[in-house]
Amino acid sequence: MSCPPPSPEVCPQVCPPPPPPQPCYVKPVMRCLHHAQTVRTLWEAMLLCAVGGTCVYFFIGVPRKAAYRDFYARAEFEDWGDEMARKGLFQSVPKEGLKDNQQMKSK
16 A cells, blocks of 8 residues: 655745834933933023013013103193192192292293
8 A cells, every 4th residue: 555645735835924124213312311301491491581572572662662752752741840839749849939930921
């Protein structure tokens, strides 16, 4: 008795698939990490302070300066002072001297 001949379709040799490529993640830099984060935070803080200061200057300071300039350009300080003196709000201005001043203005 003889062995049957081997069948021509023996299990074909199958290679295992190659392993997937490693992902291309950037490794974190651990050396001087705290220093780098602190420097970055300080630069961000300085930039925000500069932007905030500029906004305050242009949106609050410039209009306020213009309002004061207009007020002092149109103000009548001598008339206001005379009116307050007539009401007796100034202790250093005698009322007698004020009456003489009014008579001089009316002439």
